[in-house]
Amino acid sequence: MNHLYAPATVWDTYHAAQVTVDVELNPQGWWVPSLLPFLVTAQVQKVLDVGCGTGGDAVTLAQKGYHVTGMDYSNIALARARAKAAAAGVVVDFRHGDMALSFPFVDDAFDAVLSNVALHMFDDQTTRRIVGEMRRVVRPGGLLLLHVNSTEDMPYRSQRLGRLRVQELEPNFYREANGQTIHFFSEDYCRDVLADWATTWLCIAMSEAHLLLPIPTILLAPVKWSVTMLPVVSMVR
Numbered sequence: 096m097n098h099l100y101a102p103a104t105v106w107d108t109y110h111a112a113q114v115t116v117d118v119e120l121n122p123q124g125w126w127v128p129s130l131l132p133f134l135v136t137a138q139v140q141k142v143l144d145v146g147c148g149t150g151g152d153a154v155t156l157a158q159k160g161y162h163v164t165g166m167d168y169s170n171i172a173l174a175r176a177r178a179k180a181a182a183a184g185v186v187v188d189f190r191h192g193d194m195a196l197s198f199p200f201v202d203d204a205f206d207a208v209l210s211n212v213a214l215h216m217f218d219d220q221t222t223r224r225i226v227g228e229m230r231r232v233v234r235p236g237g238l239l240l241l242h243v244n245s246t247e248d249m250p251y252r253s254q255r256l257g258r259l260r261v262q263e264l265e266p267n268f269y270r271e272a273n274g275q276t277i278h279f280f281s282e283d284y285c286r287d288v289l290a291d292w293a294t295t296w297l298c299i300a301m302s303e304a305h306l307l308l309p310i311p312t313i314l315l316a317p318v319k320w321s322v323t324m325l326p327v328v329s330m331v332r
């Protein structure tokens with residue numbers, strides 16, 4: 096089937112290249128510290144990590160006692176994630192799945208859904224469908240926690256990653272030279288996509304703490320992620 100968004104092969108290639116050089120985007124739960132206060136306040140126990148990649152956040156949350164399910168459609172990422180959970184001695188339910196399709200979970204199955212740097216890969220229609228599925232599987236009063244690329248990142252991304260935007264597929268949605276698709280979210284777009292949720296906080300300051308993390312691409316970046324990322328927390332119903 097022809098999708099507007101990058102197929103799993105693009106992400107398998109990405110993750111395989113990282114295996115080759117023994118690096119990971121997010122080895123150790125990079126985003127967890129910024130999420131924890133929200134998880135604690137909402138008395139979250141069961142968490143779904145959508146686009147969990149190599150499981151850094153999922154395993155870290157499991158180590159803190161959360162019941163975590165992680166979903167990704169790269170089998171290479173999932174293999175690393177499962178190995179990481181085994182090495183850490185924790186149980187995480189890692190599932191293979193395309194988030195653009197129906198989620199394989201019943202309604203209200205989770206207290207919180209999180210998705211870090213993974214929801215911003217899709218065209219508008221698909222993005223809204225995914226957010227709808229996220230809403231369906233979160234219980235009343237549960238949370239959605241996101242980090243998405245903001246429109247502020249557009250001038251910097253190709254400079255930082257060396258990936259050119261080669262095709263504009265929709266406004267603020269591009270296919271890049273390596274086949275990856277990327278959707279830059281404006282604040283207005285974020286609020287529009289999340290209009291059905293009871294409350295939405297755009298927590299720009301939330302990612303300040305990540306600036307000093309030892310991830311080479313970030314340290315070399317000429318911009319602050321507090322500007323280029325849009326951390327979002329929404330509460331359902």
Ligand SMILES: C[S@@+](CC[C@H](N)C(=O)[O-])C[C@H]1O[C@@H](n2cnc3c(N)ncnc32)[C@H](O)[C@@H]1O
Nearest residue numbers: 106120121146147148167168169193194211213
């Ligand atoms: C930039 S990585 C972020 C991974 C992880 N959240 C982290 O912080 O390391 C984006 C992840 O989304 C996954 N992904 C992309 N499109 C997907 C889709 N349609 N369904 C499921 N996972 C997808 C990729 O395989 C990749 O692991």
